[in-house]
Amino acid sequence: MKPTNITREEMWARQHLSIHDIDYAAWERDKAMLHQMAKVNQSCTFVVDVYKSKYVYASSNFADLLGYDSNKIATLERQGDYLESRFHPDDFDQLVDLQIKLGQFIYSLPVEQRNDYCNIYSFRVRNAKQQYVRVTNRLQVLEQGLSGKAWLILGNMSISPDQKNSEQVDCTVLNLRNGELFSPALLSSPTIHLTKRETEIFHLIQKGLLSKEIANKLQISIHTVNIHRQNLLHKLEVQNSIEAINKGIELGLLK
Known part of the structure; x- marks a missing residue:
């Protein structure tokens, strides 16, 4: 994929979501469901609102399992990029590059196929003991706008069973429709020749x-x-x- 200086926020903005295209009543229902799931699920769940370009929810497990400040987790929408503050800085740079690369791939697809993918990352996060542990994070579309554009992105983070000593962020992409897996390393830009x-x-x-x-x-x-x-x-x-x-x-x- 050709290098670019685009940011994640600029990538999200290309959804061109309108307030008339989304239904926040649906998000309130989803949020109530996520609160209930957090009581029985040991993984850490979060949601990104693409229209607002910000994190809007994180489960209490972020405080219990990874040592995040519980008050900031409860008010995450006002905390900016607080969730990312405990990511290993070297891993964070790799994550951003991968997310932009995958975003470019998604936008190269027909609209009806763009929400069919789950991105699975493995990287390091600082825990309550100030030690870096490896986590697995799955990202996929939770809610679409009325026009079918991705609106809410669901993240599900858990402690990885493989605590390998690696400085490399691993990423796999899962096609939710057919179960096919591929690596972002295999992605390449479509060859378009202009006169x-x-x-x-x-x-x-x-x-x-x-x-x-x-x-x-x-x-x-x-x-x-x-x-x-x-x-x-x-x-x-x-x-x-x-x-x-x-x-x-x-x-x-x-x-």
Whole structure:
């Protein structure tokens, strides 16, 4: 996957979720269920709200098993990235890179397939004894918006049975529909070849120029510009210019 300077928050923002697309009554029901599950489940559960770009829930087990401050866990939505504060700093950098890489992979898929995956990570977290222990963390979609976009992401973290001494973050991706597993190391960007003229027009589209303005600037006909625009949509497998720009940035074709 081509390196990029995009952040996780910018990646989440590409969902383009609207307040009219989500139902917080559903989240209240989910939260009540998670509170009940925490009473019998020894794993640590958390939820990320993609619309708000923040952690909105963590179970009390984070305090009991890993030594987190119980008051901050209870008020997690106001605590920013508190959950990540006990991640090993070297592992955290690897996690961010992997999450961005997997996000790019997800956004390269058709919309109807994007919520079919569970990402499984293994990394180090500091426990109550100030020792780093290895945990396994599973991430998958808990709730979708009305348009089918991922809205709430559920994380389920537990102490790993394999406490190997490793500085490497392990990651496996599970396809929930067919059970197939693969490693992010196997991911690669789709090969998309743009001509010099298509690239030139693509950058002008990103700047907000209309077809007539592009034609005047490049001294070509509007008909020629529109042909190039259609070719761009076809090559990127998108429906409109906004989707094309977003995908172009994801693939490194645009900045």
